[in-house]
Amino acid sequence: MSKGLKIVTIGGGSSYTPELIEGFINYHEELPVSEIWLVDIEAGKEKLEIVGDLARRMVEKAGVKIDVHLTLDRKKALKGADYVTTQLRVGQLAARALDEKIPLKHGVIGQETNGPGGLFKAFRTIPIILDIAREMEEVCPDAWLINFTNPAGMVTEAVLRHSNITKVIGLCNVPIGMERGVADLMNVEPSRVRIDFAGLNHMVYGLDVFVDGKSVKDQIINLITDPAKAVTMKNIHAMGWEPEFLRALNLFPCPYHNYYYKTGDVLAQELKDAEKGETRAEVVQKLEEGLFELYKDKGLAIKPPQLEERGGAYYSDAAVRLICSMHSDKCDIQAVNTINHGAIEGIPYGSAIEISCVITKDGPKPINVGELPVAIRGLIQQIKSFERVSIEAAISGNYDTALLAMTINPLVPSDRVAKLILDEMLEAHKDFLPQFFEKKELQDNLS
Amino acid sequence: MSKGLKIVTIGGGSSYTPELIEGFINYHEELPVSEIWLVDIEAGKEKLEIVGDLARRMVEKAGVKIDVHLTLDRKKALKGADYVTTQLRVGQLAARALDEKIPLKHGVIGQETNGPGGLFKAFRTIPIILDIAREMEEVCPDAWLINFTNPAGMVTEAVLRHSNITKVIGLCNVPIGMERGVADLMNVEPSRVRIDFAGLNHMVYGLDVFVDGKSVKDQIINLITDPAKAVTMKNIHAMGWEPEFLRALNLFPCPYHNYYYKTGDVLAQELKDAEKGETRAEVVQKLEEGLFELYKDKGLAIKPPQLEERGGAYYSDAAVRLICSMHSDKCDIQAVNTINHGAIEGIPYGSAIEISCVITKDGPKPINVGELPVAIRGLIQQIKSFERVSIEAAISGNYDTALLAMTINPLVPSDRVAKLILDEMLEAHKDFLPQFFEKKELQDNLS
Amino acid sequence: MSKGLKIVTIGGGSSYTPELIEGFINYHEELPVSEIWLVDIEAGKEKLEIVGDLARRMVEKAGVKIDVHLTLDRKKALKGADYVTTQLRVGQLAARALDEKIPLKHGVIGQETNGPGGLFKAFRTIPIILDIAREMEEVCPDAWLINFTNPAGMVTEAVLRHSNITKVIGLCNVPIGMERGVADLMNVEPSRVRIDFAGLNHMVYGLDVFVDGKSVKDQIINLITDPAKAVTMKNIHAMGWEPEFLRALNLFPCPYHNYYYKTGDVLAQELKDAEKGETRAEVVQKLEEGLFELYKDKGLAIKPPQLEERGGAYYSDAAVRLICSMHSDKCDIQAVNTINHGAIEGIPYGSAIEISCVITKDGPKPINVGELPVAIRGLIQQIKSFERVSIEAAISGNYDTALLAMTINPLVPSDRVAKLILDEMLEAHKDFLPQFFEKKELQDNLS
Amino acid sequence: MSKGLKIVTIGGGSSYTPELIEGFINYHEELPVSEIWLVDIEAGKEKLEIVGDLARRMVEKAGVKIDVHLTLDRKKALKGADYVTTQLRVGQLAARALDEKIPLKHGVIGQETNGPGGLFKAFRTIPIILDIAREMEEVCPDAWLINFTNPAGMVTEAVLRHSNITKVIGLCNVPIGMERGVADLMNVEPSRVRIDFAGLNHMVYGLDVFVDGKSVKDQIINLITDPAKAVTMKNIHAMGWEPEFLRALNLFPCPYHNYYYKTGDVLAQELKDAEKGETRAEVVQKLEEGLFELYKDKGLAIKPPQLEERGGAYYSDAAVRLICSMHSDKCDIQAVNTINHGAIEGIPYGSAIEISCVITKDGPKPINVGELPVAIRGLIQQIKSFERVSIEAAISGNYDTALLAMTINPLVPSDRVAKLILDEMLEAHKDFLPQFFEKKELQDNLS
Numbered sequence A, B, C, D: 001m002s003k004g005l006k007i008v009t010i011g012g013g014s015s016y017t018p019e020l021i022e023g024f025i026n027y028h029e030e031l032p033v034s035e036i037w038l039v040d041i042e043a044g045k046e047k048l049e050i051v052g053d054l055a056r057r058m059v060e061k062a063g064v065k066i067d068v069h070l071t072l073d074r075k076k077a078l079k080g081a082d083y084v085t086t087q088l089r090v091g092q093l094a095a096r097a098l099d100e101k102i103p104l105k106h107g108v109i110g111q112e113t114n115g116p117g118g119l120f121k122a123f124r125t126i127p128i129i130l131d132i133a134r135e136m137e138e139v140c141p142d143a144w145l146i147n148f149t150n151p152a153g154m155v156t157e158a159v160l161r162h163s164n165i166t167k168v169i170g171l172c173n174v175p176i177g178m179e180r181g182v183a184d185l186m187n188v189e190p191s192r193v194r195i196d197f198a199g200l201n202h203m204v205y206g207l208d209v210f211v212d213g214k215s216v217k218d219q220i221i222n223l224i225t226d227p228a229k230a231v232t233m234k235n236i237h238a239m240g241w242e243p244e245f246l247r248a249l250n251l252f253p254c255p256y257h258n259y260y261y262k263t264g265d266v267l268a269q270e271l272k273d274a275e276k277g278e279t280r281a282e283v284v285q286k287l288e289e290g291l292f293e294l295y296k297d298k299g300l301a302i303k304p305p306q307l308e309e310r311g312g313a314y315y316s317d318a319a320v321r322l323i324c325s326m327h328s329d330k331c332d333i334q335a336v337n338t339i340n341h342g343a344i345e346g347i348p349y350g351s352a353i354e355i356s357c358v359i360t361k362d363g364p365k366p367i368n369v370g371e372l373p374v375a376i377r378g379l380i381q382q383i384k385s386f387e388r389v390s391i392e393a394a395i396s397g398n399y400d401t402a403l404l405a406m407t408i409n410p411l412v413p414s415d416r417v418a419k420l421i422l423d424e425m426l427e428a429h430k431d432f433l434p435q436f437f438e439k440k441e442l443q444d445n446l447s
């Protein structure tokens, strides 16, 4: 195998791309990438070119031999790929803004991944990802699909259940962020931290937390009750925790758990932000504009530090570290979204879970968890129910199923309000939801 | 076995007792009861005497040979019992009023069975029921414990997990009420209706609905979207359902599902009721006063029709029908709360479920369900998680565990609000919660 | 539904048919059958006519209005059927004789259902049954398929996994025979006996045994250790049991368990029988010849009592009782082969099991069993493994898979001997095994 | 933690001990052992001294600072231990000889681990191991118990189910031997080989086999059908496999699978060996005598190469590698016996399995397997059923349970023969089986 690896990145015009490029540059010795194909759609052509140019400058400055290709022809790009990464965003940030704002009008958190907003992100995204999966079956059946696109849990499960691609991994920066957060709190090198992760995407818990193999869970639980010490993300308000609650929970929650264990308080905060025109989508839109201005600068040949404000911290690390371990059969431990196969009791055998895995050439192998602590089974199951009904609606375009998904989401207060939000969002996102508005040929794809 | 059966009813001074007595009278030929022991505590002595006198008048008028005993000596009553029924209410309706009103002050539904109110009812009740179970082990180890006391699901599970009594059944009038409701809607005799029930107490679904063995589920689903046709109960506001939601759910929900699928709307209604001094507890308190006035009338020797307003419709039927089928090994189908043993996938093996069972002399045998429909697994699991953590807190009296239970309840919006409600309710119910306030000897009872 | 029921019986020329006819006559009031179609193949035409004539005489003599049709056109017969019963035997008793004798030559019990013989019976039968299932999908998709053909467990599972027919039930006379056996031993009416059955076809255990709802398991276990009191069948040598073994097993085994718990002793006996030309196939061949002679007698218009020697005792009762309970939604309890759906822990969710069910219009509903006693899980799993690999080989015609099935059968002592038996039997049954000898189109049918 | 580790080895007088000592010497830099306590019983005092002296000479020659203590006072030795290893043999090789020979007299393979012989080894060993566990609870509750004593699967499960010690690992040299065998066959360094192991002790399969992360399973399967290339052990006759069988099985079997897939052939060979006085026990007895003669030589200060004939190849490596990885939280992959917790579907949650694990300071963490291939579920379940009933009999000393265990063993042909073997072996091993012959106080220890 003298030939290097071919990487294909769908949604290559994303502002995140320089992260990824930086990763491939840093790991180049270990991971012999020879081609990176950045793919985007007509509407994203301009961004693709800006980002692509920066990528080429970065590669050149680093002195590594990687060919960067830019294209709108996805299938051509996919041909013979070794790894396909997806970071596309249908409807761009404008769509995300609607995902957040419409529910808020009805007194409901939008939550762009596991909430009403995430439901619509799934509706817009899943059909596209399944198209990609079908193309991969044809032109690169042995490639791994590494999906960053949210809602990453649902997207992974949709591929597992509704395509023939089994080599799919969903990747999120939450687990790596939690490990770095612990390293900071404990003042140790990240490599000395290990967390036993289990749950779903954006609904993952640290079952235990180790430094050098010794549990420091109790210390972490004590520390993070203080909002100032919260392990969180750019896009989530850190609020701390009631200490007695967290002690009894006896787990290390992820930042997204704020939405579910502090729903009322997060809602109040989001309503305030919205009034000031500071929903996360709005904040990010401004950040992105700034980033693209920077990217255009021909003098720039590294990832600009401002990108870290964007929220995708460690994506580069997470992605390249994963591909690297697979390529070299490293058998180290990383948390990814993969098929359950009984690793977590009570979650369906064929469903996607987020879990600590041994990373091998043959893919991620979950470390067995068994029964989850009693207190968290309900919430995890509820999100999984929501995910599965959402996927069904995303593929079938069935209105009733969509209403069912919206109603059973734990952020939504009633079937009545669910219908109000659903109707308004369907109308708002109409252009990106052919399955709900065109003839229902797609419905046949649902088994 | 020429000797007749000995029935012991704990909480015998309850306003429901005449229901039960009427049942034993009606089924006397089939079910040879010779003694009924009505047991209560010192504080309930007066009511016990009023109800006991009425019971004796009813038996006499009916001309059946049943000795009605009244006693405050529970252990003496239990000795040699064949069936023990529990319908006690620790703290009476005054406690229930607090269960409903305190959460409402914080913008949260009280829900006296699976909500914050139910949590405290469990705290007050479970230790008493476990005491009864321990006495039964000693003086009537072969008797069946048939529990009506709410939260009946948690009480049943507590007995299963924390006593040596395995012959325990939780009984609720919701399933029988749903069957009668269908009979009314379809205008057929109740005996022609059969529902495949599965779920938890007050969280039970009709998976299918039959008349003469043919499914009428679609018709029922269409009918009950109309609030005027809702199959509901005296204590629950019927609100109808969004038709598309119910079609996609494709199940026959129980009246209590209003709390979970229409949380916002029910809350609004309850806040209104509370303002008018018309919480359910307050309404019932007035009803009860009226009932006891009636019961005192020496001329009354039948169950007064006004009892039906009380909310326990069909309890008599449900209870006596169950005991009767067990006694005669009738192998008919009734829905009760019993141990899962894998009948419903995804609910713990040793947990209590509410499910259609074949009723034999050897106890209820669940008809296997397997996997629940995807959409409802989450909510059912969440209530089960809540139930199990609640039981743990009820026995241990551990504050942190209590806060965890309160926070994971789906009606409660955050750990912060959970703590406010918890602290206020602990204070309000102090007298009935020795496990939280006295030295923690009880804690040792938790395995 | 003024029109009566249409019954179709595939393999209508079987010597068992008069049993079935008698059943439909006896239950005619309750079960309004108007047409019975007896279907057979060209090679069985003569027998079909003999049996068909007898059937008509029986119906006429009984004075019931049932039209008996005889045909070789299966698809025509199936059209619009309500219940399809299958009792076909590919290769007739001559094939069964080979199933028994070839293994014996290699020192191995043939066992025509779960042994090496059963493997070849499955190879000959399953493709035909799947053809029938496919025809049913087309011309009578709402009919129930009630299969009597052995190996009934494998046949049922093959239909469940490899056709779109879900309304399939496997029926065996072992459970009803065990109930009658208990009735005899306890000297009570059969209707007073109930057995909790669980396991696989010809590998079913009585988990408990009741008379009037009270367990008599201990008495039965003591009684049947005596060979003279064995509850057995015409085709199985009763040998009694070591009392200490059976007490520790603490279950009521079925007659076929002799093959697995007494392998050495049964083998010795079968070798003796074979020497005398008295294998079961040979005995039955003679019986059958005699039966057909009787059937030809135009003066005969009832089921001749000699049929009971044949081994199929109670088939009529079992079959007609089942259809009758389904037709009237009787909700009584009968043991049949149906899909597991988690009723028995540890057996695959989609596999066929033999279990006590509530019989409804909607089909049999297993009464939940949960975990089997530890001691029997292994053997049951081993037979299920054998069944599943056998089905795979029966459909694919793959030699390696066939050898795997033969080797893992608990009666077969090694891969080497398995190969000897397999090769000799493949050659002997060549004419009935196109999937192993013709081009492998069939292989594609295996999902 | 300036203080080094304390290792306690029960059965320290075993001929294997020099293996272990060599391991601790070789890994001393990485694994700072400061004390090794060799413990034995009065009857083994002489051997203990011979072996202990050799151990001291080895340590001294190697120039590492490890104190070797010899003692008959087990509890004193255990105090404050970090790792306890058990390699005791109740009744010595004389007992093993009976385990092999008595069954053979009745035409049954003895099989000293999962066969009738193993049943009696379990009877003799499990009570002693549970005594050790109870002492550990008292004097070294944080130590890890690493058991080498056969039947290692049953011993591990007995500790898991019948003691409070959860930090127990069963260790066998079969997995490491299979990896070395593959390395030899593929002519690569052992470190490049990885096998996905799953199953039970001496009933473990390689689900897949990798060199540098790429599967070589097909090649291995082809190679090992040749008896000359069998991956086997000193104590097992290699016989090769029918190629079609192994291809369909599509797994890498362990050497002990010869007993179950080639029962007849192994039995024939063992009968021949027995005639020549060459049962494995007899061969090993001679080897051991020779070894102890060598050990006595004061000039010997290394492990003598002749020890490798003894059958315990790689034990040193396996044991020390395991302890080393735990001590340093190495997170590498090794196959050990540990609690299932759902890692393998269909095996009880609380049972011991043999499986590839990530080895951490917190113990071994199984890599999830999910459902086993259909063809092997039966045999694995059957051995597990046998193991569990055997453990119950070993603790209770109940004769009936013992007969049940013997009868359900797949090597035993009938309940009748089981009883013959059982009775003769009980008599032969009487002195080591107080639970079967003395008053039944022990029975109370069984939960």
Ligand SMILES: [Mn+2]
Residues within 6 Å of the ligand: A150, A152, A171, A172, A173, A174, A202
């Ligand atoms: Mn994410």
Ligand SMILES: [Mn+2]
Residues within 6 Å of the ligand: B150, B152, B171, B172, B173, B174, B202
């Ligand atoms: Mn109720």
Ligand SMILES: [Mn+2]
Residues within 6 Å of the ligand: C150, C152, C171, C172, C173, C174, C202
């Ligand atoms: Mn049969």
Ligand SMILES: [Mn+2]
Residues within 6 Å of the ligand: D150, D152, D171, D172, D173, D174, D202
């Ligand atoms: Mn071993």
